[in-house]
Amino acid sequence: MTLQKVRLLCNSIFSALSPQRAYVGYYQNKNKNKNANRNKYGDKRRDRGGQKQQQPAHGERGNYTSIATENALYERFYKESNLLPEKEWDDFWGALKRTLPTTFRFTGSRGHALSTLKALQEIHIPHLQGITWDGQLVDPPKALPWYPDNLAWGMSIGKTTIRRCPPFKKFQNYLVAETTVGNISRQEAVSMIPPLLMDIEPHHVVLDMCAAPGSKTAQLVEMIHNGEEAAVSAAAAGPAQEDLTKDGEKGGRATGLVIANDADYKRSHMLIHQTKRLNSPNLIVTNHDATMYPSLLISDPKEENKQYLKYDRILADVPCTGDGTARKNYSVWKDWNPHSAFNLHAIQVRILVRGLQMLKVGGRMVYSTCSMNPIENEAVVQAAIDRCGGLDKVEIVDVNDRLPELKRRPGLKGGWRVMDKDQKWYSTFEEVLRDDEGKETRIGRITRSMFPTETDKSDDDPTRIPLERCVRVYPHLQDTGGFFITVLRKKEEIKAIKPEETKTQRIASLTKTSVEATPVPEDAVPVEETTLKTEVIPALKPDGGSTPPPSSPGKRKLESDSPAPAVKKVKADADPESVVPEASEAAITVPSVVIPAPIPASTETTKPFDFRGKDTKGKGPPPEEPFKFIPHDHEVLQRIYEFYGLSDRFPKTCFMVRNAECLPVRAIYFTSHLAKTILERNEGRGVKFVHCGVKAFMKQDVQSPEVCPWRIQSEGLSIVAPWIGPQRVVHATKRDTVHALLKELFPKVGGADEEQAKKEEDKKEGDAEESKQEEVVDDRKTIEEIDKQVRGLGMGCCILKVKKTEGEFSDDMILPLWKSRYSCNLMLPKDERKAMLLRLFNDTSEIRDSTNKNSHIYREANIAAKKARELEEARQRGEIPEEDADQVEAAEAEGKDEEMQE
Numbered sequence: 041m042t043l044q045k046v047r048l049l050c051n052s053i054f055s056a057l058s059p060q061r062a063y064v065g066y067y068q069n070k071n072k073n074k075n076a077n078r079n080k081y082g083d084k085r086r087d088r089g090g091q092k093q094q095q096p097a098h099g100e101r102g103n104y105t106s107i108a109t110e111n112a113l114y115e116r117f118y119k120e121s122n123l124l125p126e127k128e129w130d131d132f133w134g135a136l137k138r139t140l141p142t143t144f145r146f147t148g149s150r151g152h153a154l155s156t157l158k159a160l161q162e163i164h165i166p167h168l169q170g171i172t173w174d175g176q177l178v179d180p181p182k183a184l185p186w187y188p189d190n191l192a193w194g195m196s197i198g199k200t201t202i203r204r205c206p207p208f209k210k211f212q213n214y215l216v217a218e219t220t221v222g223n224i225s226r227q228e229a230v231s232m233i234p235p236l237l238m239d240i241e242p243h244h245v246v247l248d249m250c251a252a253p254g255s256k257t258a259q260l261v262e263m264i265h266n267g268e269e270a271a272v273s274a275a276a277a278g279p280a281q282e283d284l285t286k287d288g289e290k291g292g293r294a295t296g297l298v299i300a301n302d303a304d305y306k307r308s309h310m311l312i313h314q315t316k317r318l319n320s321p322n323l324i325v326t327n328h329d330a331t332m333y334p335s336l337l338i339s340d341p342k343e344e345n346k347q348y349l350k351y352d353r354i355l356a357d358v359p360c361t362g363d364g365t366a367r368k369n370y371s372v373w374k375d376w377n378p379h380s381a382f383n384l385h386a387i388q389v390r391i392l393v394r395g396l397q398m399l400k401v402g403g404r405m406v407y408s409t410c411s412m413n414p415i416e417n418e419a420v421v422q423a424a425i426d427r428c429g430g431l432d433k434v435e436i437v438d439v440n441d442r443l444p445e446l447k448r449r450p451g452l453k454g455g456w457r458v459m460d461k462d463q464k465w466y467s468t469f470e471e472v473l474r475d476d477e478g479k480e481t482r483i484g485r486i487t488r489s490m491f492p493t494e495t496d497k498s499d500d501d502p503t504r505i506p507l508e509r510c511v512r513v514y515p516h517l518q519d520t521g522g523f524f525i526t527v528l529r530k531k532e533e534i535k536a537i538k539p540e541e542t543k544t545q546r547i548a549s550l551t552k553t554s555v556e557a558t559p560v561p562e563d564a565v566p567v568e569e570t571t572l573k574t575e576v577i578p579a580l581k582p583d584g585g586s587t588p589p590p591s592s593p594g595k596r597k598l599e600s601d602s603p604a605p606a607v608k609k610v611k612a613d614a615d616p617e618s619v620v621p622e623a624s625e626a627a628i629t630v631p632s633v634v635i636p637a638p639i640p641a642s643t644e645t646t647k648p649f650d651f652r653g654k655d656t657k658g659k660g661p662p663p664e665e666p667f668k669f670i671p672h673d674h675e676v677l678q679r680i681y682e683f684y685g686l687s688d689r690f691p692k693t694c695f696m697v698r699n700a701e702c703l704p705v706r707a708i709y710f711t712s713h714l715a716k717t718i719l720e721r722n723e724g725r726g727v728k729f730v731h732c733g734v735k736a737f738m739k740q741d742v743q744s745p746e747v748c749p750w751r752i753q754s755e756g757l758s759i760v761a762p763w764i765g766p767q768r769v770v771h772a773t774k775r776d777t778v779h780a781l782l783k784e785l786f787p788k789v790g791g792a793d794e795e796q797a798k799k800e801e802d803k804k805e806g807d808a809e810e811s812k813q814e815e816v817v818d819d820r821k822t823i824e825e826i827d828k829q830v831r832g833l834g835m836g837c838c839i840l841k842v843k844k845t846e847g848e849f850s851d852d853m854i855l856p857l858w859k860s861r862y863s864c865n866l867m868l869p870k871d872e873r874k875a876m877l878l879r880l881f882n883d884t885s886e887i888r889d890s891t892n893k894n895s896h897i898y899r900e901a902n903i904a905a906k907k908a909r910e911l912e913e914a915r916q917r918g919e920i921p922e923e924d925a926d927q928v929e930a931a932e933a934e935g936k937d938e939e940m941q942e
């Protein structure tokens with residue numbers, strides 16, 4: 041296995057097992073020196089009084105009773121906020137201090153997820169009931185009652201028990217195996233809620249505005265592909281005329297699209313890793329500031345009446361203080377303060393407003409945070425609805441009847457207060473103004489929109505925003521983190537966005553003088569306004585967007601020691617191409633690209649923080665490789681179609697490569713029609729696309745001209761497999777067949793007659809060494825059910841179709857197979873084989889390699905693998921230019937069979 045592959049595998053295992061830790065890791069790196077003395081929970085093992093903390097038992101999950109889960113201000117804030125009835129306080133606070141149970145979700149298509157779940161329910165759960173360990177009853181994992189189809193589970197058992205207690209140890213092996221191959225994803229329970237309330241259908245165009253690390257994006261993508269397997273199978277089996285959908289996709293494929301975006305360049309790449317395992321051609325990843333997300337062109341750029349993409353569904357899982365994550369995030373206890381939310385409030389409102397602008401009329405937008413603070417929640421919803429023109433334009437959807445088993449509390453109708461940095465409570469903005477006495481210390485950070493506007497309105501006042509329709513989830517209700525969700529529906533097109541109140545205006549109301557009469561130094565303004573003639577997307581530069589994005593807080597946790605952005609005024613540069621055409625638009629005010637510092641003023645520095653994790657003076661990220669679609673009559677595509685007998689109903693126009701010359705040299709990717717339209721129409725407009733397409737075919741060196749050098753890449757298997765002609769398909773139904781293929785590397789095909797013929801041929805050629813090797817006895821058995829079929833196949837890549845049959849398999853399966861001269865081999869990594877053996881056969885024994893590696897059967901693969909290793913080493917020494925890297929990949933592919941054994 042090459043170093044690069046080892047690195048990639050480690051990364052994906054790491055992020056699959058623990059997306060949250062992957063995120064924390066990124067920030068931990070940034071703060072490496074500062075945190076050098078900290079333990080794995082982020083504390084210094086000392087409480088505030090300097091006492092050494094008690095260490096958790098070796099191997100046990102961090103127990104928050106043993107580290108300082110105390111922050112008097114955090115406690116006071118929520119106690120005095122009166123979010124909950126007094127009698128619930130102890131439960132709430134007690135839950136917040138306990139370690140969060142581990143929760144996980146079965147991923148992939150519904151059918152696939154259900155079959156992985158079946159193994160849990162049938163093989164493991166029966167053995168995990170009524171077990172006592174160290175004299176205590178151990179809780180078995182339990183399905184989260186509110187999650188559909190039992191596809192999400194939780195467990196509170198500690199690691200030591202899992203390791204030592206045999207039934208749990210076996211269960212742990214299953215969890216690790218399935219997580220490694222991406223069938224199970226660890227995700228916090230509350231974080232699974234927002235996508236479930238979005239009502240996504242396979243034709244929807246969905247935008248995930250703040251998507252990294254991508255656990256919710258994964259849910260959205262799965263929803264887009266819901267039912268696709270069955271639809272594609274039916275279409276492939278049915279007549280050609282019936283499967284053309286209105287959106288131009290044929291063959292039952294989902295026509296929708298998910299665009300996942302994150303403003304942080306590094307985190308947008310984390311997003312790619314997280315979603316790659318889904319192998320979706322209906323996904324695009326972008327890297328933009330969501331407050332100014334660009335309008336994407338979908339009409340021909342030359343057309344006069346330009347059309348821009350509008351979304352059926354939008355998720356804004358915005359950056360927030362994350363104070364609902366205290367059960368897993370030690371920094372909340374350490375760093376919480378009331379003013380962290382102040383700067384975030386403005387960004388959150390802008391993200392929500394921008395989302396509502398881009399939403400289709402009738403479309404749904406979900407706003408969520410993992411904070412419990414009303415300033416980041418109800419206040420944001422209220423302000424965004426107001427800025428969009430009120431309840432005529434946007435309504436809050438009542439989702440009380442959804443997920444009936446989910447325990448929740450209604451949003452706050454009003455009455456919340458704002459605590460300033462001196463820990464003083466304010467009920468109205470006017471009180472702040474009065475207190476400020478012209479010193480302008482408070483109003484710089486506290487804005488009018490943070491206060492409730494609906495408190496005094498009666499329930500039947502039609503102008504009252506029904507904030508109680510928002511959803512609050514508290515830790516003690518069902519042993520989760522704290523979370524906030526609101527579902528919004530756009531009722532009418534939003535023609536104008538009401539301006540945010542500027543600091544100038546705030547000061548004007550304070551001093552009771554006119555706005556004009558109150559000059560304010562520009563560099564002291566944390567939030568700017570720019571009045572433009574039309575609704576504008578950010579200035580997109582034709583350089584592919586190398587302009588650094590503006591600063592903003594990273595994830596929900598505020599980085600109190602990150603360098604803060606200098607507050608500066610940025611010109612909102614109206615690109616006429618980027619304007620959303622809206623009839624009768626008068627002057628519309630949009631926020632400029634200035635984003636306030638995410639941290640208290642006292643820690644601000646003048647050095648701008650760059651999302652890319654580099655100083656803005658640095659070079660920035662490398663430009664993304666362009667996305668170029670291959671002409672449908674290209675000879676390479678013709679060869680592929682011919683070799684695999686691909687149906688004419690499979691689209692030839694959606695294959696692309698990642699090089700400016702549009703040359704299929706190494707990998708060919710497949711995308712959906714809509715993704716293609718968006719990539720092509722927005723080329724050169726400065727939209728920062730960082731990912732799209734599923735690797736469908738990879739080039740490799742082949743010895744014989746009749747073998748197609750383009751093998752099907754496992755990522756693209758489920759996309760192309762239904763359309764492959766009979767000449768490259770092997771059929772199986774029996775459990776024994778699949779078991780033998782998984783269990784053994786390179787099982788033999790062909791009878792003794794062919795073996796003998798080969799030996800004689802070798803002898804004739806006088807290959808002494810080869811003859812010597814042939815003397816080694818090859819005692820492998822052929823696999824009866826497929827032996828004849830495989831013998832009849834030409835060499836090269838093919839697929840194994842396993843059909844569900846009574847008493848054998850309950851689900852259909854498709855697996856990649858490679859036919860060599862005298863053997864065949866499933867092209868599956870060892871981890872995947874092991875997971876399947878465990879899932880399908882409850883078999884944990886080692887994979888057999890009864891082959892003689894020196895025999896002629898392996899010679900070709902061994903040579904190729906050696907060549908691949910040498911080339912990779914040379915590349916690492918810098919002896920091979922990157923443009924020749926495809927040779928390395930090809931050699932690797934050739935040696936893939938051999939690699940599977942390593």
Ligand SMILES: C[S@@+](CC[C@H](N)C(=O)[O-])C[C@H]1O[C@@H](n2cnc3c(N)ncnc32)[C@H](O)[C@@H]1O
Pocket residue numbers: 231249250251252253254255256257301302303304307328329330331357358359360387592593594595596
């Ligand atoms: C709460 S996290 C999102 C978690 C994600 N939805 C998930 O389920 O995995 C917020 C994300 O917003 C990103 N972010 C912060 N400011 C942003 C902005 N102005 N525009 C877009 N993304 C932003 C952060 O980099 C972070 O990845």
